[in-house]
Amino acid sequence: MADPLSLLTLNVNGMRDSRKRSRIFQFCRTLGVDFVFLQETHIVNEDDVHTWSFEWGGGLHASLGSTTSCGSVILVSPRWTPLVGKVDSDHEGRLVCITIRHPCGKFFLCNVYAPNRPSDRRDFFMTLPSFVPGSAPCILAGDFNCVPDTQLDRMSTCTSSGCSVQFFDESRRVFVSLSSFCRAQLVSLCDSCTIYCNCA
Numbered sequence: 001m002a003d004p005l006s007l008l009t010l011n012v013n014g015m016r017d018s019r020k021r022s023r024i025f026q027f028c029r030t031l032g033v034d035f036v037f038l039q040e041t042h043i044v045n046e047d048d049v050h051t052w053s054f055e056w057g058g059g060l061h062a063s064l065g066s067t068t069s070c071g072s073v074i075l076v077s078p079r080w081t082p083l084v085g086k087v088d089s090d091h092e093g094r095l096v097c098i099t100i101r102h103p104c105g106k107f108f109l110c111n112v113y114a115p116n117r118p119s120d121r122r123d124f125f126m127t128l129p130s131f132v133p134g135s136a137p138c139i140l141a142g143d144f145n146c147v148p149d150t151q152l153d154r155m156s157t158c159t160s161s162g163c164s165v166q167f168f169d170e171s172r173r174v175f176v177s178l179s180s181f182c183r184a185q186l187v188s189l190c191d192s193c194t195i196y197c198n199c200a
Contacts, residue, residue: 007036009111041065064091085101095131097131107139
């Protein structure tokens with residue numbers, strides 16, 4: 001049986017403050033997860049990558065943002081760091097993907113931080129498949145800034161066009177085959193897969 005794989009995804013709403021960053025890293029270490037997908041970190045340059053990686057004590061792969069927005073990061077636990085292969089990211093701080101050379105086969109992890117404006121989100125999701133490798137199983141996680149069913153997933157009903165999930169329904173068709181493929185492949189890839197998700 002393969003080792004279980006555990007993931008955490010969390011929108012941190014900025015972590016440039018060293019005390020906040022330390023608490024986030026400690027929280028993640030306490031959970032003992034293998035991979036942590038962080039969105040809206042406000043990581044801006046390679047100096048941050050080096051410093052934050054040292055503070056984390058494992059691998060850190062990022063798509064750089066600004067001091068006030070974006071910045072997606074995948075933290076990798078020390079036991080998985082040697083298994084990380086290729087790293088791809090966009091130039092807007094919204095997407096970072098890493099290749100993992102697992103004993104059961106290669107797979108990809110992609111951290112997504114989608115825009116909150118519907119038109120920007122639509123454009124982002126339309127370009128997302130070009131980043132998602134099709135040759136191996138992929139776990140796509142993060143902050144998608146949308147919900148599949150506003151009746152179930154929102155506390156209040158919003159009737160403005162900004163709350164429309166029409167795009168989600170349209171884009172779901174694009175990812176149905178990918179998600180079905182991922183589920184089927186991950187079952188065979190990892191006999192046990194633990195995923196922690198934040199439900200904001």
